Amino acid sequence: MTMLLEMDRVSVRAGEKILVSDLSMTLDRGERVGLIGESGSGKSLTALAATGLLPSGLTASGSVLLGGQQVVGVPDQVLDRVRGTGAAIVFQEPLSALDPLMTVGMQIAEPLARRARRNGAPITGTRLKEAVLELIDDVALPDERRIARAYPHELSGGQRQRVAIAMALACEPDLLIADEPTTALDVTTQAEILILIDRLVQERQMALLFISHDLPVVANTVERVMVLRLGEAVETGTVSEVFNRPQHDYTKSLVAAAKRFDAAMEGRT
């Protein structure tokens, strides 16, 4: 069986400027891979290139096969079929994924109805409402009916991120891409969202592409990591290989910085 995601020598350019360079990676069904690297190293652009969602002005070259479908150089109408079903993205700032003028229930209903139509079993009316409430419950939000009636600004940051996750799940994706999903949240909420993502990925047997600059979180969440620096993959391997025996100087410095931070925090307790 083919890999769920196969990126082969993918580059992303803004005009002449190369932002991601010759990047290759694969992700198997059910596998969890982390992308790490400092700010601006190309993590988000790699995720966007994987799903054909690069902003206008940026172009990708190379090959990206998502669920066997070529993503690079393919018109939007064709990609609409793989987006959402092949992969769904949860972003750092949940407000960016939510429409401020629509109730949460309506926003979750949209991808749910779309996915049901694609599955050849459309759902509407009461059944759609029930499916929305079920998803809200699945992401461990209390009082489903109240949440469904609420607008995004009436929810906390953590609740909004749960709604964004519910919208991603509504697509029943094979691959969940989480791009710094907890960076905008307070520490307690961060831990809760990570536990939620971990549970949902397991229950729904999704693959996970997890982007973060927080090495301990990455180590706890994924099996394999790729280290990006200035748009290039400098090292890949299992979590244990990369974090315990980093080969590249850049990875060594990232790991050393994370250890120094941990030691400083321990010294304070």
Ligand SMILES: Nc1ncnc2c1ncn2[C@@H]1O[C@H](COP(=O)(O)OP(=O)(O)OP(=O)(O)O)[C@@H](O)[C@H]1O
């Ligand atoms: N639309 C764009 N046009 C031009 N350059 C861009 C665009 N989007 C991103 N870049 C540049 O591409 C590089 C990689 O950006 P990217 O967002 O992938 O980094 P990142 O590793 O995800 O960083 P962060 O951790 O801060 O989110 C950066 O130098 C960024 O300034």
